[in-house]
Amino acid sequence: xxxxxxxxxxxxxxxxxxxxxxxxxxxxxxxxxxxxxxxxxxxxxxxxxxxxxxxxxxxxxxxxxxxxxxxxxxxxxxxxxxxxxxxxxxxxxxxxxxxxxxxxxxxxxxxxxxxxxxxxxxxxxxxxxxxxxxxxxxxxxxxxxxxxxxxxxxxxxxxxxxxxxxxxxxxxxxxxxxxxxxxxxxxxxxxxxxxxxxxxxxxxxxxxxxxxxxxxxxxxxxxxxxxxxxxxxxxxxxxxxxxxxxxxxxxxxxxxxxxxxxxxxxxxxxxxxxxxxxxxxxxxxxxxxxxxxxxxxxxxxxxxxxxxxxxxxxxxxxxxxxxxxxxxxxxxxxxxxxxxxxxxxxxxxxxxxxxxxxxxxxxxxxxxxxxxxxxxxxxxxxxxxxxxxxxxxxxxxxxxxxxxxxxxxxxx
Amino acid sequence: xxxxxxxxxxxxxxxxxxxxxxxxxxxxxxxxxxxxxxxxxxxxxxxxxxxxxxxxxxxxxxxxxxxxxxxxxxxxxxxxxxxxxxxxxxxxxxxxxxxxxxxxxxxxxxxxxxxxxxxxxxxxxxxxxxxxxxxxxxxxxxxxxxxxxxxxxxxxxxxxxxxxxxxxxxxxxxxxxxxxxxxxxxxxxxxxxxxxxxxxxxxxxxxxxxxxxxxxxxxxxxxxxxxxxxxxxxxxxxxxxxxxxxxxxxxxxxxxxxxxxxxxx
Numbered sequence: 001x002x003x004x005x006x007x008x009x010x011x012x013x014x015x016x017x018x019x020x021x022x023x024x025x026x027x028x029x030x031x032x033x034x035x036x037x038x039x040x041x042x043x044x045x046x047x048x049x050x051x052x053x054x055x056x057x058x059x060x061x062x063x064x065x066x067x068x069x070x071x072x073x074x075x076x077x078x079x080x081x082x083x084x085x086x087x088x089x090x091x092x093x094x095x096x097x098x099x100x101x102x103x104x105x106x107x108x109x110x111x112x113x114x115x116x117x118x119x120x121x122x123x124x125x126x127x128x129x130x131x132x133x134x135x136x137x138x139x140x141x142x143x144x145x146x147x148x149x150x151x152x153x154x155x156x157x158x159x160x161x162x163x164x165x166x167x168x169x170x171x172x173x174x175x176x177x178x179x180x181x182x183x184x185x186x187x188x189x190x191x192x193x194x195x196x197x198x199x200x201x202x203x204x205x206x207x208x209x210x211x212x213x214x215x216x217x218x219x220x221x222x223x224x225x226x227x228x229x230x231x232x233x234x235x236x237x238x239x240x241x242x243x244x245x246x247x248x249x250x251x252x253x254x255x256x257x258x259x260x261x262x263x264x265x266x267x268x269x270x271x272x273x274x275x276x277x278x279x280x281x282x283x284x285x286x287x288x289x290x291x292x293x294x295x296x297x298x299x300x301x302x303x304x305x306x307x308x309x310x311x312x313x314x315x316x317x318x319x320x321x322x323x324x325x326x327x328x329x330x331x332x333x334x335x336x337x338x339x340x341x342x343x344x345x346x347x348x349x350x351x352x353x354x355x356x357x358x359x360x361x362x363x364x365x366x367x368x369x370x371x372x373x374x375x376x377x378x379x380x381x382x383x384x385x386x387x388x389x390x391x392x393x394x395x396x397x398x399x400x401x402x403x404x405x406x407x408x409x410x411x412x
Numbered sequence: 413x414x415x416x417x418x419x420x421x422x423x424x425x426x427x428x429x430x431x432x433x434x435x436x437x438x439x440x441x442x443x444x445x446x447x448x449x450x451x452x453x454x455x456x457x458x459x460x461x462x463x464x465x466x467x468x469x470x471x472x473x474x475x476x477x478x479x480x481x482x483x484x485x486x487x488x489x490x491x492x493x494x495x496x497x498x499x500x501x502x503x504x505x506x507x508x509x510x511x512x513x514x515x516x517x518x519x520x521x522x523x524x525x526x527x528x529x530x531x532x533x534x535x536x537x538x539x540x541x542x543x544x545x546x547x548x549x550x551x552x553x554x555x556x557x558x559x560x561x562x563x564x565x566x567x568x569x570x571x572x573x574x575x576x577x578x579x580x581x582x583x584x585x586x587x588x589x590x591x592x593x594x595x596x597x598x599x600x601x602x603x604x605x606x607x608x609x610x611x612x613x614x615x616x617x618x619x620x621x622x623x624x625x626x627x628x629x630x631x632x633x634x635x636x637x638x639x640x641x642x643x644x645x646x647x648x649x650x651x652x653x654x655x656x657x658x659x660x661x662x663x664x665x666x667x668x669x670x671x672x673x674x675x676x677x
Binding site: 119347348378 | 611621
């Protein structure tokens, strides 16, 4: 018997229908986005987002259980549509990975289609909802009846479903507030990134001390005509100490003396000083074509002019090192009077009353002498749910790895 | 530095070239095979020793700049080639791997890295090494998978079928995908500690997700038994997305605000 090619939309549906469906969904998303003039999606806040998500999950899982044998639903929860939606998500991510995601971009066709904020627009939302439905159906069919051999599938897919849905539906409850505090003062007001109106926090932060450590200062030749710092020939970042040398074309520099923290004395010669006031000084011997000169150079500070050495049209300068560590010693106090002392540092946030506090920045113009610390307070009540998703994904991943290794016999 | 990069790179490349020659000749004189393997592995060993010396001199793991990650890549990818040969008796992959490794060393020879000991506060974290190493090994495996798939494509064009090669490309892709998943999640957990949120659509994050989705797509297509010859094309091309994610993101218009660019202009 001769095989008859399947007609379009002839049951059972397969890839062709999935491709058309996905393309139409994307188009619908963009048309909708255009129609609302590029406005973003506002996800309702607690408790409405959790109700919405529960309803969505109930519909998907309910339909999956009730109409398991329905051919249209089978197609909806099957791999062809899943694959097309994965590729649609990849395509939208591609747009988001190329077009700068800048909310303040000038009005144009780009902003009307919200390509500058693609991940909060309608096309992304439509694809995500369809994707969660497709993934949810596939999941419920593997989940019921339960079998241990489906464990890897369940962990991976359920983990992804939970992390993705809670991350997105919970994003409206995420609060990120920036707090500016000066040494010796307390503050309980935070600012959202996109607004000038302060928000009152349920606790106050008192800043005892802000401190910053720097890496070793660096020697450069400065070319004022091009406003460029030229690195020495070794292309190495230097460790400043007695005996350190650096060289450029025709210029050799040797450090004769190095004072990490000093202040100029009465006759101008630097003398060691306390770290809180002093700046790095170096006595250098500069050799240009056999001619030698010795001089003191320094990095300068907000209060002291830097000392450099003029070499013809160029200057030998000492530039302060990049920040190595910065830290705020704070006391936190909530409305009930509970207090806690803490050290805030990059990568070491501190939790307090459901919030997490992060060392974010300081007054960069004053660097080491900054008396201002910038702290970010973040509250994300959905985080535990997202993390459950992450850990399920990782557990599924370990099983996947294990099974992948076990079945690696090649049939040649 | 006492042991400089140029010496190490040239020595390693010479080892791989000699190893390739020995292996090619071993088709006629079988006795040359073992020394060929030994010389090729010595090439990777030279780079690994250089990494160790460099690590000590830097006082921090050399995993910060792209040039530093290329060093690891150059050392590890030939090892994958030989592992595949040892495990699955597939002998051609190692040539591609050594070629790729030499190519990456070549980039580093053309554009020398700045010897920079500093590590900004955001990178000073226990997550630094697991996040980068998992990605690095993942990229190595996926590069090998892509090369295998490309080889399968060329065989197909000459009307030869290569079932064993397809299986190898597939398993390398699975292992690579597993590591990409870990890399992505480790990155998210680290981002929460360092920047306050696990996902912010930073360009590098977006491209990492895109690469992950590309391989997720592959796994589903494979599961649905899509024509395996088409899938070889898919695998061969997926690596391009990874390459953009790895090296290309910094050059894209979207990258101006990325938290992932660690080389000062």
